[in-house]
Structure formats: structure tokens, C-alpha cells
Amino acid sequence: MNAAAHAEPPGIVLTGCTVVDGRVLDGVGPLPGAAVWVRGERIAAVGPAAEVLAAAEAAGEFRRVDLAGAYVTPGLVNMHTHLSLSLPGQGGDAVKGMGAHELALYMADGARRTLLCGVTTVRCVAEKDHADFALRRAITSGRVTGPRIFTAGRALVCTGGHGHEGTDTLECDGVDGFRRGVRSQVRAGADLIKVMISGGIAGEHEAIHTRQLFGDELAAVIETAHAWGRKVTAHAGPAPVIAEAVGLGLDCVEHGYQLTPEVAALMAERGTALVPTLLVTRCKEFFDELGVPEWMQRRSLGAGPRHLESYAMALAAGVEVLLGSDMPPFWGFEGTNASVRELEHMSGAGLGPARALYAGTLGPIRWLGAEADLGSVEPGKFADLIAMDGDPLADTSAFRGVRWVMAGGRIVRDDRAGMEAA
Template sequence: MRQMLENCQVIPCEAGGDPGVIHDGAIIINGNKIEAVGRREDLAPLRSQFEPHQVRDLGGRWVMPGLMDMHVHLSLALPGNGHLLAQVEDDMDLTMRAYRNALNALEAGVTFLRTVGDARFVDLHIKRAINSGTLKGPRLFCAGHMVIITGGHGHGRGAKEADGPEGFRQAVREQLRAGADLIKLAITGGIAGEHEAITDSQATVAEMEAAAQAAHNAGRRITAHAGSAKAITQGVLAGLDCVEHGYFLDGWTVDLMVKQGTFLVPTLSVSRAPEYMRERGCPQWMIDKALRAGEGHMQSYQLAVAAGLPVAMGTDMLPAEDYDNTLAVYREMEWMVEGGMSNHEVLLASTIKAAELCQVQDTLGSVSVGKLADLIAMPENPLDNMQNLRKLDFVMKDGEIYRDF
């Protein structure tokens, strides 16, 4: 079916410094793709092709591409109460909980989720159900199980433990066999590990090289949970395409990442969310550990932004979870602005730059002719104030409306 959205301000989110807002705009959608976008007066001659029910007046709303969250665990169960409950979940319970989290994210305007480590391949199962039309939901781009050393970060929470280059190579191939779109490693300790420091190196260079080779041989990108500059430097030289968190970067490491074209997904929220953690029953040691990392985490992000490192938005929370009087995905974007990016840069990091990271920029990430019709809208301009995203009240995926004002 063809449809026309009109009386809107369009933020294309195409790469470049100028936002290129189309005021008093209109968008023509044919099936699940964008057929035309431009000023309403320029598309007016085509309006006669539509029946009244095919034309939607957006009331002056600001339209942009659907948000793309690059760091999600649909089966997230933090240390504490959540982890205890997860231990007794059967497969159906886990699947229903993870699917609910995915659907909530879509209703919050996140039309694309990059999952970076889930238990029992639940992300891949849900993806297949959505892609087949069995379930409604966002687009999923999945890593399957995170690959870690024995007892490494994430052990006991659905990660795949392996050791040595051959062990890592086999573990990566197991994820590929299951249908993984990307590979995720953990190469240092993290906030959620009680008996590890964030800066502890875990994977060896040889293990990382073997994993990267296996991923790249299959045409997949590889990313890693990583905290220390030393481990990140080793990982980038071993072939990482992206770094998650980057808690403690230094100038030399950032310059290397820029040279290599390595992405950063900073997940700023995870080191500045004490109330969020308390409400979920996280232990005090974890809260203290997160807060101790907060200053260095923000400074690392600021180093990356100043150096021009490619950055994509990721929450490392469930995107639609309550956090700091809003939803996690909106607050993460606000932190990114507070850390030094312009509003437009953060919108790009949450759309077209994220699409580039996942190599889907030809079909997603901007309001452009020929791309899939994944759109969100809100009454006020997020270029003026990122908190205007909190007022989002319209979500479309594949030309189908999932949330309406």
C-alpha cells in the first residue's frame, strides 16, 4: 500500500555537518520503502494519487529515522535479584521476557537492536520469528553468545567460555553456525564482575586474532567488551572493528582507533546509574564499581569525540527501561550531548552511523528515497533539545505504524 505523511519537519540524518531539515515536508511510502521525500508543496502534484485514508497529517511533528541501539542484551539479568530469577527460568520464560523487552523497545522508537550477547541464542530465535512474520517486533542484528575466557566477564550468564586460539576460533564458528550477524568478545573485566577489575586483561592477543580471523572470513564484524587502553590497543591491532564501553581510553589508543576506523559504542549510562541499579537489587559492590569508573568513562568518550572517532549509540540497558525519570535510550542520548557531541551528531550516532557500523546503511539509518520506512516522530525538535525525544509519540517500522498519537 502507498501512503503519504505530510505536514512534518523532516530530519534526514544523512551523513554530513548540516542537518538539512526539510520544513513543511512530506514523505511518500510505497509498501515498506520510502518512495519520495521533500517539501509538501513539491510533492503536492502527487497527492491526488492517494485516497483520504492514505494521507496522514502529522501536525507539524519532527520526523527522523527510527533509533538504532547498538548495545542491547534482551535477556539482561544484572547481578542481584534479576540474576537469581534468571537462574530458574525455563526456555519459554526466557523467550517471553526477551521478546517483551524487544517489543517495548520498538514502542519507544528503537526500530533496530544490535544484541551483543544473550543466553541460549534467544536473540536469534526471536529474530527468526520476527523476520518470518510470526511475531511483530524491531529489527534484530544478533551476536548470539558472547565469547569469553573460562571464568571471564559474563560467565554464568549465557556466555560461551573458551580458551586458546583454537578454542576461540571454534566458539566464533559456533556463533556463526547459529546465524550470528556479528561476533562479540569480552577481553577485559567489567562492572558486573565481582572478582575482576575493569582493567584486567582477559583474552590473549592470539585468542583475539583467531576470533577476528574467523569472523572476518565469514564476512562478519567483531566487537569486544573492553575497559583498559592496553587491552583495547591489543584488540584493535588484532582486528577488532568496534569497542564496547571503552572505559579507560588514552590518546594513543584513540588515535590508533581513528587510524583503523574502529567504532566506539560508549554506553555512558552504565557508569552513572546508581538508583537504576538499586531499584533492580544490584549489590553495593557493583554500584560502587560503576561510580568509580564514571569520571574516566566520560573522559574517554570526550577524547574519542574530540579525535573524530566514529561513535554509535548503545545503552547496555533495556532501551525502554525506566532510568533517571525517562527511558534508558533517551537518557543515553542526553548523556552523549552532555559529554560533548552536538544534538545532530548524537542523532547521527543513533541512526546512520549505527547503520554504518552494522553495514546496513544502504537500506536503513536515514530518511532517504529507497530506504526502508522506519520512522519516528515527536511534537518538538530534538535538534534544539535532546529531551524532546522523551515526547516521541509516533513509531513506524516497515511502513506499519506501531505507535500513534
């Protein structure tokens, strides 16, 4: 949460902790017996407890918080978030039927729950009615509790394309139409552009492999977005469509249900990231809860084995993979929340705990271009931190035990102190 008015003066020193972050892949190991000094919204110092405490004491008054042996990491970053998600079925229909005011409150509640579960930054990749921009302003100003938001605004689709039924997409056609679509989202304040270039699991009259943009349209999206300094991510399933997009300069693939080794190698060569969203093809419990129709459940769950094979191909090729749940980040699922469950799937399917920590924290922040402020536990960066009792380098499931959350220097969750939890 980026709100200076909510930071806790005159400073906080976190002790009794081991600090670890995604820089472990760069050779920066865990720091046991550590302390983290937070002043205002940002980290002032990190190091051995005695040294940090001495520096804080020399600077004046501060409050000490003993984390009782916890592991401290940066907050998680969920790169595939829809706070206004409305899948086919009764649950989705209820969201679609909300008026503007009810939708805003619904999304604000989701943002609060997202932050409390330890996700301190999200990348929204299609939200209804541009309500995400209002929500971001409210969080930034301190009126609403929630994660930092990077957003694509409305996703761009062809007429009748994937997701065209909702107000979270914008129908475009032709080169000029897609150029205008990109510019309209930039005008609204988009940090990136999302485009649907193939069918998916939630479109009744399409298949996962259905091509939905022609080459000149796709080139127009990428060229225009890059001219405005915005990266492009694409909802995409089939290998031939992904290969064409990557060749044109696509920055990120969402899902990638049907990759081939050749296309994965091309992605790795060009630096195109993958947000695999493994949950979406293995979440029957979630679908049942929302009343998702049988046709969609069959398509989704049936795609699961091939989806996992694609993910393995991406890992083997060295593609950068990043955490993204597609399900609401905070959603209770299989004994934890959707963000952690997705990270567990990624880790267990070949990524491993250390790379999973990176994929859930520093990797996404680097893709977002926000590394100067976020993504690691270093002096000068925003104090967006979480604490848990287990070691996330030993087992990714340690994130199930998040019990303390700080956002922008403000403690928003502390289970031991009885503060609210997600």
C-alpha cells in the same frame, strides 16, 4: 518490523512535518513543510508536501496522516542491547531462573516495548540460549512486534571470563577454541561477533583492567570473524588491551572505560568505533531497582568520572561514537527510556545534538552495513520512522517526546490516536 503482511496498503502519505536525519553532517539540511510517501514497507518519495501529494494522487488511492508539525527522523538504533540481561542481584536472578518458554516471552515483551519507545533497530551483543535468533525470526515473519535485530548470538569469553556465569556467553580457550567459538556463532546466524577481552563492572572476581585473552586468541577471533565477513566488537575497559585489539583489526569497542589519548588516536586512525555506554557508570536508580549488590554498585559508579574522561578523549581524537545503552533500550529511567537517556549523556558530554542524531541513527546503520535499507529518510529505504514535537537538532532531549512510530510501513504507535505506547 520487517513484515510485509503488516504494511498498510494502498499507501500512506505523512504530511505536516519537518524531515531531518543524520545526513545533516553530510550537508543535507532539514526539510520543513515536507511529506513522506510510504508504499508497503518502504519509502516511495520524500519532498515538499505539494509535490509528494501530487505524485501519490497520480498513482492512486492513499491514506493521509497529518503529523501536526512534528519532526520526523529515522528510528533510533541501539547498538548495545541485552534483551535477556541478568545482572547480579534479585532482578537478574529472576531472569536467570526463567525456563526457555518464559524467557522467550520475556524477551518478546522487551522487543515490543523497545520498538514502541522509538528504537526500530537493535544490535544484541550477548543473549541467552540463542533465543535472539528465534525472536528475530518471529519479528521478521510478523508473529511478534519488535525492532529489526542484528545479533552476535552468545559472546565469547575465556574460561571464567567476564560474563561466564550465564548462557549468553560461550567459554573458549586457546586459538582453536576461539576459532570454533566464532564459527559456532556464525553457524547459528550471527551478524557479528562479540568477545570479552577484559574484566568489567559486573564480575565479582575480576577488575576492569583484568586482561582476559592472550594476543594469539584475540587474533584468532578477529581473523576468523573477518574471514566469514563478520565484524568484531569487544567488551573492553583498559587502554593497553584495547590498543592491542585495535592493532589486530578490531571493529568496535564497548565501554572503553580507561582510554588514553594515544589509544583514542589509534582507534580514530584505524576506524574503530566506540559504543561508550555512559549509562552503566551513572545509573544507581536502575541498580537499586534490580537489587544489584553493593560491590558492583561501588565499582560501576566509582568508574564514572574516568569513563567520562575516556569518552572526551575519544571525541577529541575523532573516534566514531555510536548509541548503545547496555540497559534494556526501553527501560524507564530518569524521566525517559534508557536509549534516549544515553543519547542525552553523549550529546551533553561534548557530542552535541546534530552528531547525537547521527550517532543514534545513520552512524550505527553504516557500521552494520545496512545503509542501503535503513538509517535515513530516503526513497527506497524501509519506512522505520519516528515523530516528535521538538527539534532534535536543537536539543537531543526532543527524543523524550517521541509520540509516533512506524516500522516497516506499519504505524505501531500514535499517541494522538490512542494507539499503544511503551
